[in-house]
Amino acid sequence: MKNRYEAMSGELLIGKWTGHKWRVEREIGRGENGIVYLVTGTIGQAALKFADSAAVASETNTLKSLERVRGASPGPFFIEADDVEKNGVIYPFYIMEYIDGLMLHTFMRNKKEEWSFILLLRLLDFLEPLHNSGKIMGDLKPENLIVSGPTHMIRAVDMGGITKQGRSVKEYTTLYDRASWHSGTREAEPAYDLFAASVLTITLVHKKEVQEADGQIERLIAIIESSPVLQLAAPILQQAISGHYNCAKTMKKELLICLSGKKTMKLRTRRKKSKSKKWPVVLVFFTFILMVFLLH
Amino acid sequence: MKMGTIRQLLLLTDGCSNTGEDPGAMAAFALRQGITVNVIGIVDDSKSAEGLEEIESIARSGGGESRIVKARSLSETVVNVTRQAMTGTIYNIINQELRDILNEDTRVESLPPEKRGKIAEKVEDISEEAELKLLVLTDMSASMKLKLPAVKEALYDLSVSMQSRSGHSSFSLWTFPGKYSAAEERIGWTDNAKKLAESFPQLASGGITPTGPAIRQALTSFLDMERYDEKSI
CATH class of the missing domain: 1.10.510.10 (Transferase(Phosphotransferase) domain 1)
Known part of the structure; x- marks a missing residue:
């Protein structure tokens, strides 16, 4: 990927548009189209992803549209998009919720x-x-x-x-x-x-x-x-x-039906088996007690 | 915004060119005619690839994407590269328009992030609906022999992906070196990408790797097509 920004742990990134400051803690993911870092800002911990401008814009759109889904998002919550400018080169990134897991x-x-x-x-x-x-x-x-x-x-x-x-x-x-x-x-x-x-x-x-x-x-x-x-x-x-x-x-x-169906069937057969196994034991026990009683 | 045709040449190779014009120069020539050149280098599992710098430099001068992959991940790479290059082409056109309207330094990146989001939406629409003309140029030199089944599979895969697009796509397959020339056309422009995979030759031709001349020759295919289109109108 062209123009990839490689951040160092401890580095301070300053957003060109918002002026917000993000301290890089460590890299948490790297793929074909970008690198994700765990960062800390005034709002606390967040995930920051560097990618090319097209990917940042399109993923930002996706994240925003996911949030319209009933408050809870299937993805991380979007925080903001910004750029880092170093030596005249623009490196777009966006900030999202850091999901621990x-x-x-x-x-x-x-x-x-x-x-x-x-x-x-x-x-x-x-x-x-x-x-x-x-x-x-x-x-x-x-x-x-x-x-x-x-x-x-x-x-x-x-x-x-x-x-x-x-x-x-x-x-x-x-x-x-x-x-x-x-x-x-x-x-x-x-x-x-x-x-x-x-x-x-x-x-x-x-x-x-x-x-x-x-x-x-x-x-x-x-x-x-x-x-x-x-x-x-x-x-x-x-x-x-x-x-x-x-x-x-x-x-x-x-x-769910399939899983529960199989389970109850198994339990039922087990119970049957245990019953059929227990019967002779109970019978022997009973006759033993009876014999002891009679012998007395 | 109405979009014209996106034209791409996809070069599949496993090494360095060894004869004829510089492939980078030929790729730059293609780009000037509005044809993006993407390059995928296919490497063996065991050895690290040589001639990788050339692969990257061809794509750079051709305004396209380059990737170096093992044969088994060729399929998804071909599709992803094609898609990404389409997005790239559309962005280039937008940048050009911005420069014409505003001033020389304006690019999509100089707009605030919120505005870029709107552009990205539009770009996605265009890349889904635009017409695509894709020429696949495959290296058939001896060292490619074991990789040809993977190429065939990748072409099949590409046809599946492109059929799911709403825009019209057409394809052509060229291989090099040719019998009598640097490159030869195997399948002329067709809407049916499956044809590419079905009639993909499984025999390596061996010998030289004239990547530069092959690109130059394959480009004529785009020109011929335009002439044909004009006539038919």
Whole structure:
């Protein structure tokens, strides 16, 4: 990327337009189109992203439009956009809320695999308001999502892929992109994200196998079918992959029914088993007491 | 704002040119005719790439984007580079207009951030709706042999992305070195990008890498098309 501004820890950045001062604490992210720093200003901690002018302007627009979603934003709150000017060169940046939490894949590292379902539910909670605002996430991948707070809410930390519905997806990653799996177009619609959400869930448990499936959808389905963990939600994951869902809320509802249905069935069978196992024990115990009583 | 046609030449190569005109100069020539030149350098997993400076310098003089990637991430790179270069082209036009209307030093960056937001919205609309003419120029020298399946896949991928756009797109495929000349046309201008992937040749031709002359020759394709358009009107 041309004209990238590399800030140092402790450096003081002064906004050209607002005059606001930001002290750089450390780098917290770096991608193809920009660098994100944790900074402190008069308002406290915030995240600052340097990118080219076009990216800053378009991501600023995205963040602002997300805030119109019922007060709580699926992404970070936008604070302000500004420039740093050094030696006659302009480096545009914007300031957003700093979301403290772990990136999705880091979060899963020391968790049981069953957590992948909780994250899928949370992911659907995240997607629903975003889709209702007429946009889709586009580049849905663990690196772009953060798990934060005690309720494990999922929020986006990279806005680059967020696309208006009906247009072609702005940015994507092959592994989660339905077109790369030959399973649909790259048109921005809720089903595009729900496909990615499904692949992401499978990836949280079987990353290597999904990578090895190499875009062959049959192999992806075979992974779901043969996975003991994913069994619980297999029908939902498969239907999302086949493009059955075009609404995050419906998918969430069916996922909940599916998960609870399986669980109660399991419990029921276990209870039956335990009952049938207990009966002879109770019988033996009873006859023993009876025998003792009679012998007396 | 009504937008004309965005014209791009996408060069896919894995190394340095070794004969003929300087590819950078040819890219600058293309830019003067309103054609943006993007370059993607495809490198092997094992070795660090040589000739990378050339890749960057071709793109710089061609007003486009450059990336160096491994074969397996070629698909998403081709699409992203094409999109970003479209945005870049539109911004260049806006900067030019601003300079004409206001003064020499005015660029989008000299406007306050809030105004830029409005421009960005417009640019996104234009890049979705504008007509795109994209010529893919692929290096088929011997060292590219193992990378050709990835190129084919990337072309297929590009067709999927461009079909999801609302604006009209047309494509042409050229390869170099050609049998009798620096470069040869494999598929003439077509609306159907899938054709590019379907009939992509899988045989490397080997020998020299005349990147500069290949760009010069491929450019004639844009000119021919204009002449044809005029006639047809």
